[in-house]
Amino acid sequence: MKKGYTFTILFIFVVTAFFTSILAVANSYYQDDINENEALSNRRSVMYSFMGYYEETDDKVNSIYDTHVEELEIDGEFVYAYIENSEVTAYTLPMSGSGLWGTITGYLAVSDDLSKIVGIDFMSHSETPGLGARIDEEWFKKQFQNLSFSLNSKLSLINQGEGDIDAITGATTTSRYVVQLVDNTLEKYIKLLEVNR
Amino acid sequence: MGELKTVIYRNLWKENPVIGQILGICSSLAVTNLLVNTLVMSIGVTFTLTLSAFVISLLRNLIPQRIRMMVYTLIIAVFVILVDIVLRAKFPDISKALGPYIGLIITNCILMGRMEAFAQKNKPSLAMLDGFFSGLGYSIILMTIAFVREFLGFGTIFGIELGLNFEKWTIMVTPAAAFFLLAILIWIGNNRMAAREIKSKEEVAK
Numbered sequence: 363m364k365k366g367y368t369f370t371i372l373f374i375f376v377v378t379a380f381f382t383s384i385l386a387v388a389n390s391y392y393q394d395d396i397n398e399n400e401a402l403s404n405r406r407s408v409m410y411s412f413m414g415y416y417e418e419t420d421d422k423v424n425s426i427y428d429t430h431v432e433e434l435e436i437d438g439e440f441v442y443a444y445i446e447n448s449e450v451t452a453y454t455l456p457m458s459g460s461g462l463w464g465t466i467t468g469y470l471a472v473s474d475d476l477s478k479i480v481g482i483d484f485m486s487h488s489e490t491p492g493l494g495a496r497i498d499e500e501w502f503k504k505q506f507q508n509l510s511f512s513l514n515s516k517l518s519l520i521n522q523g524e525g526d527i528d529a530i531t532g533a534t535t536t537s538r539y540v541v542q543l544v545d546n547t548l549e550k551y552i553k554l555l556e557v558n559r
Numbered sequence: 560m561g562e563l564k565t566v567i568y569r570n571l572w573k574e575n576p577v578i579g580q581i582l583g584i585c586s587s588l589a590v591t592n593l594l595v596n597t598l599v600m601s602i603g604v605t606f607t608l609t610l611s612a613f614v615i616s617l618l619r620n621l622i623p624q625r626i627r628m629m630v631y632t633l634i635i636a637v638f639v640i641l642v643d644i645v646l647r648a649k650f651p652d653i654s655k656a657l658g659p660y661i662g663l664i665i666t667n668c669i670l671m672g673r674m675e676a677f678a679q680k681n682k683p684s685l686a687m688l689d690g691f692f693s694g695l696g697y698s699i700i701l702m703t704i705a706f707v708r709e710f711l712g713f714g715t716i717f718g719i720e721l722g723l724n725f726e727k728w729t730i731m732v733t734p735a736a737a738f739f740l741l742a743i744l745i746w747i748g749n750n751r752m753a754a755r756e757i758k759s760k761e762e763v764a765k
Contacts, residue, residue: 365623374626377618381637388644395648403651488658491592492712492732532729 403485405431410483411454411471412444414507436558441551444471452480455551459543462536464488466497470506470547476555482506482544494536502530506544513552516545562685570692577700577741578748582668587701588737590660594717597705599646599653604664605694607638611670612678612690619679631674632665639664669697704740708732 365373402420405427410416412431417423432443442454454471466487471480482503489495496502505527511517518525519537529537576582583604590600611634615622622630643661646654654661664670673693678686709715712731714723730736 370623370626373621373623374629377630378633381633385637385640385644388641392644392648396644399648399651486655490733492729 407483407485408442408454408469411469411481412452414481414504436554439551439554441555442469450474453551453555455547457543457547459539459546461487461489461539461543462494462533463490466539466543468543470544472511472548472552472555476552477510477512479506479509479511479544489536490533493530494533496530496533497536497540502528511548513549517541563688566685566689567692570689570696571699572696572748573752575696575700575748576669576672576693577697578745579752580669580672581745582672583697584741586660586663586667587704587741588734590657591701591705591737592708592712592732593656594702594705594709596653596656597701599650600657600660601694601698601701603639603642603646603661604667604669604697605691606642607635607664608670608673608690608694609687610638610690611635612673613683613687615674615678616681616683616686622679627679628671628675631671635670635674636665669693700741700744703744704737707740708736712736 402423406416406423408431409423409427417426430445432445434441434443440456443450444452444454451474452471453474453476454469456467457470458465458467460466464487466484466489468482468484468486470482472478473480484497484503487495487497489497509517509526517527519527519529519534519541527537527541570576572579574580577584577587586600586604591597611631614634615631618630639662642664643654646657646661673690677689681689706716708731709717710721711728714721714725714727728736
């Protein structure tokens, strides 16, 4: 059966409209779930940077977050403050920067006197699974906890016994990017915090 | 029944999408280092193949020849995006692990290939089965690769620690290992198929 232009154009219009409307319905049906998941994983990550462990249940994440975490806006940048007995004990700074294969994002918590790193957590990255992706592992993130820093000297990987952070075997480049990312984040936010604390 | 048997035999073995037609290689290399991710990917591809084959076969007498490729892509994309939305809403961890690869099912040649070669010429029920078994053929190969990679690379099966104490093969977690494993599977497959062909020719000669 030979089909003319009118039919062809009409056909593609109808088919496209039909299928995209199915997608629109599905998307709006699940949108709340998707937003909630994203917000929740953000909250969980922010809290990990303060506390050093993940809260198990979703309800607990929300209740602790609501009572202890305050979102602050300083000069257009968002940071999170962890509040205990109505005093700030730590600040969490969002991190974002390049890794080996793509952008690494995450959260970095610093103590209220801005002298120590409290903790770190990664939200998204595209590092090599099994190698660079091991930045998600506990032992790697734990190395940052209680690490003193100053803006005058940069953090470094352990090399011949000297340095702050042990690199991941087989993923030195990723480790280097992470240290760089932490340094850049500190540089970006510490001055802001010192002035506006 | 004869038709169904050919469909199964062809898709799972003789023209297996991965080792017979060398299609879907990108995902066979990229998402096969953990069994859980591979399983979700396989389900996604099989689901998309089955349903888009069915829909395209239903519309096969309506789709104008000139724009058929556009229509296939549209329909495939709809099912892939549906999978993506459901994963993001219900299984955020897996969705995060698979990253862009779910979206890339749209451009997986297996799908376009089955639509063009089979779904547009056959009745819906058969097209659907063809899509399903084609997806199954793809899944079997991917799961085999993932099994070896996860076992040797991490010492686990579906993330469960086996408690075996051996040196983990770091190469197994990198895509390089998938190249080796895929090549071995293709080699075995082609060898068996060639052997069978020679045998059937000899039988004809007799």
